Structures are given as structure tokens and as C-alpha cells.
Amino acid sequence: MKRFITGLILAALLATGTAAAGKYAADTVSTFAQQKNQEKALLVQERIQETVTLLESLSTDPYIRSQKNSYQEKAALLTDKNQNENLGYMMLRILDAEINIYREDIGLASNLASRDYMQKLYTTGKTQVTDAFLAGADGKTINYTVAVAIMENSQAAGALMAAIYGDEIDGYLTDERSANVLVGSQLQYMGGVSKEQFGLAVAQVLENERNTTRPAENILVDLNEHKSGSFWSLGSHIQYVAYTPVEGTNWSVMTEVRVLPIVRNILIIYGCGAAVLLVSGILLLRPKKNRQEKTRPR
Template sequence: MKRKKNNGKGGQWEVSFFPIIRYNVIFCVLVMVFIMAGGAILSAGRMKSDAKAALSSAQAQISQRVTGAVDLLEALASFPDFNDSETEPIVKVKRLDQMSPYFGFMMMCYVDEDILVYSDGAEPASLASRDYMQRLFSTGQRQVTDSFAAGADGETLNYTVAVPLIDKDGNITGALFSAIYFDEIVQILEESAGKVNANATLLGSQGQVMSATTDLSYGDPVMEALRDDKLLGTTSDKLEEKLLAAQTGGYWSIHDGDLCYTAYQRVDNTNWDILCSVSFGDVFFQIIPSLLFVVCLAVFACIILLLFLKRYIEKQMQVVIMLVQSMEELEKRVYQNERPENVDFNEILRLTSDGLSDSLTGVVTRTVFLNKAEAQLKNADPKLVKALFFVDMDNLKYINDTCGHDGGDIALKSVGYILREYEKKYDGVVGRYGGDEFVMLLTSLDDEKELRDVLDGLILRLQSKIPSGGQNIPVQCSIGVSVYQPGIELERMIFEADEALYHVKQNGKGYYHIHQN
């Protein structure tokens, strides 16, 4: 707070709001930091849930596709026709060709006991060189292969599901197999990962990349790529062990400077593994608009708070200015009085103790009254009656004219003294509203009957003659009253009491009137 000179006449006090603005800006910055930190924590949690969601979707769809192919081929293998040596292979092939498009396979084929594969319109071809066929005929177990190049062009990638044909004696008489489109698996990975902006990788039985939505190359060992990343809480060797053991889990890593979370799981009925990764940057930038919206709301709230605080301080500064003015007046009386022995030290003590009271009557000033009255209304017992009195001297001008201004001052002091008695008795506050006007709020009246009793007594006490200097000074007052109703504002009560006072003035003066709602 500083004092601003004004042409050499007194001064004007003002508050510098720069420190408040500075602290408000610091607070806003801290709020933004906390919001962004909260967004980062939220993003980390969302990374795990998104990675697991993408993994669950991809694993379920691919497992369903493979398991569906296995179940279909095993159901067909149970039909006697496919084990019947008297049925021509071409007949079996045609039956399978009819089913293949319906179930969405690249092809469905029959293999005889010599590991020769038959197709319609072509000579039989040997599959004896295929490792999975060797395993099938040696173990009698179904096979699900990694992707490999097949077909007439020798370049088309596919996955093969093969089941043995076993006769009633337990002998392997051949096999049925179907080829799943490579692009179909790629599409599943892209759709599952794309829903949550994740990256998905399908690994083969040797840990090689079979399909990926990232820039990983087909056939590359995934562990070689992971060695360039910084794994958190694990190592590439431990991760490889868990994948080989068909375990389900997840891990954190730093990839190209970005925090990532990767979830992994084995595909049912295969030796394949799916890895789904989500990066912190992708998730965090998705929620940036929401975070910025929250930040804007917080900054707006800070600005509103600052404006309310500024208004409140300015209002309180009015009280401070009045206090300063009272102290300046006191200085003049003490140091500029030609007869210091006549200084009223009781008034000095009063001014120095609160500095906010009217120097003549002893009641508080108008501004202080408004502040105190509002506080008392809020804290008063709701069961008790609360009333505001607007008191006006009817004959102050007459007293000043006949008894002099000293007589008028004595009359005003007398009114103030009487009102202060009621203030103490009924838990209230009295203020000087204008030259010959007083306002008084009483908050502990039992009921309206007590209110009228108080008014009857008060009006009698305010109609009196005060002896002073060999003469009697006549005092007469009129009173307007407003009774508090829930929700009514103090300013409204003053207005209603003023209206009631006007009613008294218009009807003879020297009495009271209660405002009727």
C-alpha cells in the first residue's frame, strides 16, 4: 500500500495489485503443471489398458480363425469318405474345393498316405519336403505352420492348418489341410491396433516377425530389434524366455526416446505370439485438447477469483482510508490545538482504539455499520427476530437555530448514547447514516411483541428535554422499522425502513412505523 500525493492537499491511499497478480500467475502456472502431471499419469494408465485391449482383440480374432480351421478340418477328417481308399482323390478334392470359398480359405486340399497333394485339373505334387507334413505323419498330430511362401508364384504368403486322416485301426492314411490368407491376419492386426492407436506384431515359432503394423521387416528376429530399446524391469533374454514359455504379460521400455508399454500373449493352438505396443506420446497428445480445456477453465477461475479479491480489497480500503483520515484529524487536534490542556483524551483513546466511530456521537460510521450489520445478520440466531431501525431527529435545525450548534451536538450525542444502550442489550450495531440520521440493527428480539415494546420505550426516551447551560434542549425523533425476512438483503431493509420513516414524517412525526411487506 502506498500514499499518492494529490496537489499537496492531503493524500490518497492505494493498493498495488502487482504482487497479487504475480502470485496469481504463479498459482495458475502451478495449476497447469499439476494438470499436465495428472494428464501424464492418466496417459500412463491408459497406455496399459489400450495395449491390453488391442492385444485381447487381435489374439481373440486370430485364435478364433485358427481354432475354427482346426475344428473344421478335424470334423471333415472324421468322415469315412476321406479315409476310403476306394474313393478317388479327385472326388475328395472337389468336395474340399466347394467348401474352401465358403469358409474363406485360400485353398483346402487332400494329401494321401504318400504325402502327395491333389488338386483339380493338375498332377499330384509331393509335399514330402515340407517339415510340417513330416511331423504330421510321424506324430499323428495336427500342425499349424508359420507363414511361408507357397502357390504357383512361390511368393504368396499364407498360414497352413493340417490335420491327419486316421483310419479305424489307427493308421495315418493321409491328411487334410487349409491355407489361411496372410493378408487376412494382417488386416486383423491393423484393425485391432488401429482402434487405440497401438502397434501390433505377430511372431512366429522362432521369434521371427511374421507380420507387423510398424516398420519391422518380415522374417527379422524380434529380439534383435528389442536390443536397441531400453527395457525397464526386464531384459531381452528374460522376455524371450517368457515368450517361449507361452506366458502372458507386459513390459515398459524406451523406444526412440518415447516411453512405451507392450503387452504380449500366445495365440491359441499355435506357437505364435502377439505383441501390442502403445507409446506415451501417442496417448498424451490424444488427451491434450481435454487437458487444455481444463487448463483454460482453471485460468478463467483464477481470473474471476482475482477480480473478486480486487473488489473486496478496494472495499476494505475505504474503511482503511477512513481510519487514516481519523488519525490525521487526531494529529491536528493534538499537535495544532493552541490549548493542549483542553484536549479530550477520552475521544483520543476512542479514536486510537478503533478509529472507525463517529467522533461526535460515538456510534460507528456508515461504512463500518454496513459491514458489521451484514456479518451480524449472517451469524444471528434464525429463531430470533431481527429488525433495522431508521432513526431521524425531527427538529435538529430548530435546535441549531435556537440553542446554537453546541446544543445540536448535545442533542445528537444524547440520541447516540440512548441507541448504544439498545445496541448492547439486544446484540446489535448502531451507525450514523447522515447528519441527523441513525441506523440501528437489533438481532436478539424474542418476537414481534418484544419489538413493539422496545419501540414504545425507545420513542419515549427519544422525546425528551436535555438541560444544558441553563436551558432545556428539546429532542424529538421519528423511527422507521424493517423486520428481517429470510433472503432479504441489508440494503433492502434500509430501503424499507426509510420508507416506513417517510410514512411517519407524513403523518405527524415523533412516532414509529413498521414496514409491512
């Protein structure tokens, strides 16, 4: 009877330890992923807000607003500011009332009236932050554009724009213990991914995920409505995924954390504890040898 009770106690301890270790491991992974997700989203948000603040300040600068200075001269001022102050933008440009964009070397460069975000900017006067797109001399450089209107009498009389390198945004997303992806307004991969994955639809990625703890359509609704959320993915690797919107944009950051690298130490401690219980159980439950020799009849 004593062996039976001892066995039950050991089994209860093992079950309790397993449950506690499992909960602690799950809490550790989810907390780490959510903290990392918030951290990465904030880094991207701060860069966008920094850019908006700069452009808004420049839009009220007397030199920029003065009609005595040519647009080419204003473009030269912006380029010098970008370079001399190490602002790090791919370009810092000015546009006129007809949505013509200017450069310091050639003056009038092109017209951006066909761009949807420029039409919205000049129509509403509201700051625009674009999804990532390919630009540059080679047409292969990923960048994000922020544009602010130069207002006169409640009308957009011009604009200022800054292009942020895709590599810079990727740098904010890089992390050794998590995979972080910037998702665009069309729910597509933009930053933190390879060139092959650029533009990949989140819906397509979720279709390939096996045994997620939330339906894919619910996750897509959250992203589309700029809500935070999370789920477990039980595919080839068990991982936890958290996502949160980037304020001031139509973007979200998704963070994927693989469970095993995070909980390895927890598993080691649990394994040692379980081993101690098993050894103790073997020692306590094994039959005792009769240490008293029976008296043999002479």
C-alpha cells in the same frame, strides 16, 4: 504467512493433480493396449480353431475316407467346398499315406515328405500349425498352413491341409490406434508388418528399443514360453507394448500403443486445470494495493 500457506496449498494441489493425471493416463494406455492385444490374439485364434474344426470334420467324412473315391476326386470335392462356401483358403488339399498331395486338375501334384511339419503330423497324429512361409505360383505369397491327420487304427493314413492367406491374418491385426504384430515360433515377425520386416527377429527389434522397462532377455523368455506380458518403451516415441500367446499355436501377438494419441484429451484437461490453478495462485499471491490513501499533512 497467509500467502505462504496459500502457496503451499496450491503447490500441493498441482502436485496431486499431476500425479493423478499421470497415473490415470498410464492406466488408460495400458488398459487399452492389453484389451486390443487380447482382441487381436482372439481373432487369429478363432480363425485357426475354425480351420482345425473344419479339417477334423472332413477327416471323418465318409466320402473322404472311402477308398472307392480317387484322391483326385476328393481333391475336387475340397476345392468345390472352398469356393462354393467362400471359405477363403488359399488352398484346401488332401494327402495320402505317402504324404503325396493331390489337386483336382492334375491329380498327384507333389510330395511333402521333406516338410518337418508333415513328418511330425504323420509321426504323432497331432494337428500342425506352421509359421508363415512364402508359397504360391510366384513364391511370394505369404501363407499359414494347418494340417490334420486322417487316422486309421491309430496311425496317420493321410492328411488334410488348409493354407490361410497372409493378407487375411494381416486384416485381423490391422487397427487405426495400435500396431499389432504376429510373432512366430522362432520369435520372428510374421504378420502385420511390411514385406521388408517379414522374418525380422524380435531380439533385433528389442536391441533398437531404448530404455525399455523390462530387460530384453526377459521379454524373449516370455515369448518363447508362451506367456503374456507388457513393458514401456521410452524411445523416440513413448509407447506401451503388450503381448500374449495365440492358443492352439506357437505364436504370440505383440501390440504397440503410442501414448500421446491415447492421452491427448487427458493432457488437455490437465493443462486447463493446471492453468486455472496457476492463474488463481497469481491472483491470490500478488501484493494487495493499499486502497486507503495516506492523509497528507496540511
